[in-house]
Amino acid sequence: MVCIGIGSQNPAKIKAVERLIALKQLDYTVESLSVPSGVSDQPMTDEETLAGAVNRAEAVLQQSDAVIGIGLEGGIMEIGNQVFVCNWGALADKMGRIYTAGGARIKLPDLLVTEIREGRELGVVIDDYTQKLNVRKKEGTVGILTKGLVTRDDMFFHVMKILYGQYQFYNGNADE
Numbered sequence: 001m002v003c004i005g006i007g008s009q010n011p012a013k014i015k016a017v018e019r020l021i022a023l024k025q026l027d028y029t030v031e032s033l034s035v036p037s038g039v040s041d042q043p044m045t046d047e048e049t050l051a052g053a054v055n056r057a058e059a060v061l062q063q064s065d066a067v068i069g070i071g072l073e074g075g076i077m078e079i080g081n082q083v084f085v086c087n088w089g090a091l092a093d094k095m096g097r098i099y100t101a102g103g104a105r106i107k108l109p110d111l112l113v114t115e116i117r118e119g120r121e122l123g124v125v126i127d128d129y130t131q132k133l134n135v136r137k138k139e140g141t142v143g144i145l146t147k148g149l150v151t152r153d154d155m156f157f158h159v160m161k162i163l164y165g166q167y168q169f170y171n172g173n174a175d176e
């Protein structure tokens with residue numbers, strides 16, 4: 001069976017891919033691979049976060065037999081003096097095409113921003129703040145800040161729909 005590869009072992013990201021496959025009833029197996037994002041562990045701009053997603057998607061194709069490589073990346077970005085969590089996704093195919101999609105943004109509380117500016121990763125900071133373990137692998141910061149109304153896999157599932165929808169659009173609705 002053909003394989004779709006996701007460039008992360010993070011369960012929230014893997015779940016988003018699996019939810020897309022279930023929704024579209026696709027005949028893909030899912031392989032999760034640890035690949036380098038090629039950007040910092042804590043991307044600080046949209047540009048860097050998007051680059052991480054694209055690098056991961058391309059690395060998946062190089063490192064596996066997958067016909068589609070997916071990269072999902074979280075980071076932060078600033079508008080004026082407000083700091084938001086941002087999210088980007090990329091889908092790379094065997095034809096060398098790359099599709100990209102942005103995910104939800106949500107403003108970070110100042111307390112968390114201060115700690116990130118001191119050099120700590122959001123994943124660590126949000127665990128401290130909530131007194132929970134591995135928030136980034138579960139509901140995510142977006143899940144915490146929305147009281148579970150939108151979880152990290154919900155958010156990346158939406159990104160996956162935008163990625164796969166474009167892949168279909170530009171490939172003549174391959175599975176319609």
Ligand SMILES: O=P(O)(O)OP(=O)(O)OP(=O)(O)OC[C@H]1O[C@@H](n2cnc3c(O)ncnc32)[C@H](O)[C@@H]1O
Pocket residue numbers: 007008009010013041042043072073074075085121122123124126135136137139140141142143152
């Ligand atoms: O194993 P990988 O795929 O790297 O998964 P990750 O949780 O580290 O996720 P990213 O590298 O995409 O995210 C970059 C940083 O931002 C953090 N981050 C981004 N979005 C987050 C969220 O919704 N909840 C918690 N941490 C988040 C994450 O923990 C990292 O410190």
Ligand SMILES: [Mg+2]
Pocket residue numbers: 041
């Ligand atoms: Mg990471």
